[in-house]
Amino acid sequence: MxxxxxxxxxxxxxxxxxxxxxxxxxxxxxxxxxxxxxxxxxxxxxxxxxxxxxxxxxxxxxxxxxxxxxxxxxxxxxxxxxxxxxxxxxxxxxxxxxGTGWPMAAAEGSDLLIIAGGLGLAPLRPAIYHVLNNRERYGRVVLLYGTRSPDDILFREQLEAWNRLSDFDVHITVDHAGSDWTGKVGVVPALVPTLAFDPEDTVAMVCGPEIMMRFTASALRDAGVDDESIYLSMERNMKCALGHCGHCQFGSNFVCKDGPVLSFDRLRGLLSLKEF
Ligand SMILES: Cc1cc2nc3c(=O)[nH]c(=O)nc-3n(C[C@H](O)[C@H](O)[C@H](O)COP(=O)(O)OP(=O)(O)OC[C@H]3O[C@@H](n4cnc5c(N)ncnc54)[C@H](O)[C@@H]3O)c2cc1C
The missing domain is CATH 2.40.30.10 (Translation factors)
Known part of the structure; x- marks a missing residue:
């Protein structure tokens, strides 16, 4: 390539x-x-x-x-x-x-839960485009998106357009809002238990601040989604991007070449580690 x-x-x-x-x-x-x-x-x-x-x-x-x-x-x-x-x-x-990509091929035939926090919607947007370009290959598709405030909502017009599609559910929540906000208020992991979905047939793709991903993964596990079906995109400082310099080493993984997208079974126990 x-x-x-x-x-x-x-x-x-x-x-x-x-x-x-x-x-x-x-x-x-x-x-x-x-x-x-x-x-x-x-x-x-x-x-x-x-x-x-x-x-x-x-x-x-x-x-x-x-x-x-x-x-x-x-x-x-x-x-x-x-x-x-x-x-x-x-x-x-x-x-x-x-780096690795979202598991678009492995997720074919499954329902998708796409969960983004803040700027985390940007690395997930290519996955959403791919799903919409190949809609027949996927089951139900739900996007959960959380930001700090309504002013922080990224790609707002596109979210509104996606929400108008009959086969794509978009749920947006904000941490804090003024009286002019009529949508949901609360953190994005709290939306997971409010959804009706089949955990055995769902692949989750999650990107956002690390703390948001940690709580989201926990909510997904509580809902019955397997660790192997939960994918997170890790952001760690990196320099070479080729697995040589070691800046982004995360346990036994190099985020640049083994990630940034990694399944939760490979991340369990590592997510609370601080970056130095
Ligand atoms: C795989 C990957 C994909 C990324 N994709 C995007 C993207 O699409 N859009 C985007 O805006 N940013 C993205 N980032 C984060 C981006 O690389 C950092 O914001 C950037 O390296 C900061 O460099 P700087 O010189 O501007 O600031 P610095 O002075 O290096 O850092 C400013 C602040 O950002 C923090 N920071 C630096 N690098 C990172 C990092 N990698 N992860 C988390 N915090 C960091 C520092 O600790 C510091 O607090 C991505 C990072 C990774 C690893």
């Missing part, structure tokens, strides 16, 4: 930049040689801001569209802030795609 040397960032141009939230932007990039082979939902690229740093950023676009690479970036530090500020025609460095 990759024609570029895996260590060498390929210069590609930013094609467009769209503000999503106060500190979050979606960039579309030229695919270059690296991106021409496509990607799997759940994979990520290493994006290099020249002179600042290189960071892992998940794909957030439709995997069936390979003419542009779509990444949604929250500005939290030097590299992500510079990346998010990149204007069309700016050049960034690209290495990838890296």
């Amino acid at each position: 990759r024609s570029q040397h895996v260590w060498l960032p390929e210069p590609v141009r930013v094609l467009s930049r769209k503000q999503e939230l106060e500190t979050t932007w979606t960039l579309e990039l030229e695919p270059g040689q690296s991106g021409k082979g496509g990607f799997l939902p759940g994979q990520f690229n290493m994006l290099y801001v020249f002179g600042v740093g290189e960071i892992p950023i998940s794909f957030s676009g439709d995997p069936s569209q390979t003419e542009r690479l779509v990444h949604t970036v929250r500005a939290v530090g030097p590299a992500s802030s510079q990346l998010a500020a990149s204007r069309p025609m700016a050049t960034v460095g690209l290495r990838g795609p890296f």
Whole structure:
């Protein structure tokens, strides 16, 4: 898939930049040689801001569209802030795609519970596009999405459009809201016990802050979903993305190459470990 040397960032141009939230932007990039082979939902690229740093950023676009690479970036530090500020025609460095994807093939025939917290919706959006592009391959599909406040809801118009589909259930909850919010209030793991679903025939894909994933996995287990059917996307600081440097080592896993998507049976007992 990759024609570029895996260590060498390929210069590609930013094609467009769209503000999503106060500190979050979606960039579309030229695919270059690296991106021409496509990607799997759940994979990520290493994006290099020249002179600042290189960071892992998940794909957030439709995997069936390979003419542009779509990444949604929250500005939290030097590299992500510079990346998010990149204007069309700016050049960034690209290495990838890296990592494991969501279990799209293994989940065929099953019901899907897609559970996102905050920016975690971005790495799950390619999985949602894939499901909608191949709707007949999956059973019931439910998206649970939680954010801190209504102002933090990512891809709002798209969520509304998905919610209008007859075969896709979208449930949104916020931690705190003013009196103008008429939706649900509460944390996203609390939605799990309110759903009627068949735990033996459900695959869950979860992405969000680690604490949210920990409580969500626990709620799913309580509901009877097997650990092997619960998949989480782990975010750990990483540098090489190739399983050499050890920055992202998490127990016996390297998040960059064994993950970022890992099933809960491989993560059990590790989720409470702090990153140093
Ligand atoms: C596989 C993977 C996919 C990712 N996908 C996205 C994405 O789609 N969009 C996006 O905005 N961000 C994503 N991230 C997180 C992104 O890589 C970090 O925000 C970025 O590395 C921060 O770099 P910085 O130089 O801007 O800030 P730094 O100064 O390095 O860090 C700023 C703050 O963010 C924390 N931080 C740094 N790296 C990470 C990390 N990997 N995970 C959690 N906290 C971190 C630091 O501890 C610090 O508190 C992903 C991370 C991984 C590992």
